[in-house]
Amino acid sequence: MYRRIIKRSMDFTLSLIAIIMLSPVLLVVSLLVRVKLGSPVLFKQKRPGLYEKIFMMYKFRTMTDERDENGKLLADSVRLTNFGRFLRSTSLDELPELFNILKGDMAIIGPRPLLVQYLPLYNEHQKCRHEVRPGLSGLAQISGRNAISWENKFKLDVEYVNNISFIGDWKIIYLTVKKVFRREGINSETAATIEPFKGTKKDRFNHEK
Template sequence: MYKNFFKRVFDLILAIIALPFWLLILIIIGPIIYVQDKGSIFYNAPRLGKNGKVFKMYKFRSMKMNAPDLRNEDGSTFNAEDDPRLTNIGKFIRKTSLDETPQLLNIIKGDMSIIGPRPDLPEHLEMYEGNEKRKLEIRPGVTGYNQAYFRNTIPWKERIQNDIYYIEYLSWWLDIKIFFKTAISVLKREDVYATEKSTRSNKNSGVEM
């Protein structure tokens, strides 16, 4: 009952409550993004949603306009603290995870949940093997089991298996634990950037940042 009904109800209630606070963040962060690097405030990233449906995931733009798409040797998105593509405000909103807050709109639209597997790129659908497509059984999350406990420290394939573990044991109590663990990780700014170990594993896999 929680997975199929109450989870969505709680998502909507919490997202609507949080919306005024996010609008305040938008009013402050939006103009700074524009002033530092003229262009769109948002970055609309295509991602895989529930049942493989592609949707636009909203983020505050943290990189310079027309920045090149850099990848690690495992095919994952390059993500480093000294990334020259990041604007000054971009470095700050990455570290504080404020760049992810526009996904509140995705929750209201029904594309995402507060807690769930982090969504992959559309091209990653062709890379799934065995039972890995199971991560598409539920809505992707703004945060999730991986994001809370491992963030960017483990390879993509391991993240998928953790996503499947989350789906199998999904419960109200597990979501509560993930929510508060995420809050602690964000406040401590733990594991924001991918480690060398995590990017060298699974050479033919990708990862969503």
Template sequence: MSASSPSDWYRSWGKRLLDVALAGPLLLLTLPLLLAAALALRLANGGQIVFRQLRPGLNGTLFTLYKLQTMTNACDAQGRLLPDAERLSRLGRWLRATSLDELPQLWNVLRGDLSLVGPRPLLPHYLPLYSPTQARRHEVRPGITGWAQVNGRNAISWQQKFIYDVWYVEHVSLGLDLRILARTFWKVLKAEDITTAGHATTAAFTGNQPNQDENLA
């Protein structure tokens, strides 16, 4: 029987140990910021503070994702939610620009729903739209940040994001995760690639064009 490589050990055990070792202290250190943001949201959004939504995690298993509520629930006369641009408050826009809205996800990391680094958890209704190659993004825990996030985030196409996600799945290592975390820090400071051009946040993924997945090989 061949010995396990360092990358195998890290993928199986070390990655989870790193998550717990970093997420706990980070949550405690940022707690004052989180409480201040929650108070500001309570005043600005009429009491709406925490956003909860089901997202697919490891192997596509659904979990509840937590974020700060950056949008209101304003609806039109027919009861339909208004477009994102109209529901995103000034405070919410600032929270997104500083990534402070992501802080509650440290709790998801401690629970084992998320990793600090991995493909971002998307929406459940995207699952049947993925090609077999794109679906490989669920072979690891999703992350608060990831290889796609430090290589363009919302400024790149969905197909390019999935290429980065699958590349990450195939190259998980301690060195790569530390590199992504360091690059994330600078991305947050510079508030880069937060939105897709022409959108308040990002465009929805609507599926692949025929043969488009060939570019993911």
């Protein structure tokens, strides 16, 4: 009953309250992004949601549009400014996703929505992460966020899907708040955020065949 009915009602109510209470923060961050990074203020990107249905996810922009002489965007590490790093480390860039939760595209807690191009790379076990709405935070985020491997991230995502509970969700919410204040797990050890997912070796071989 919690998974089918209560969870969505709770998400709607909490996201609406959060939007109202955080509206001054949303306004200030919007203005700062406009001044420091230019427009558009929001970063919009298609992501797979419940049952792999594609939706448009919203975040505050954290990178510039700097390009090389051929018009190609520079590396993330170059375009990610100090202000952008601050937004990411404090998770302020994630606040517009509250509107995705209000609309029903996302949940407060669930596997994070990843890139659409990753869909063909998942094995059957990893695909289970799309049996619930993607979340603003999740079990993988409180267990290391971008600092853990893709394999461990997916393992935790599926573990969450198989064990959804009211108490479990509130525990993740509490631990998420702690992680945000400590600014833990924002980056991987070798990239500005996290390395692109390329599938496991076996999955890549089968996909390329």
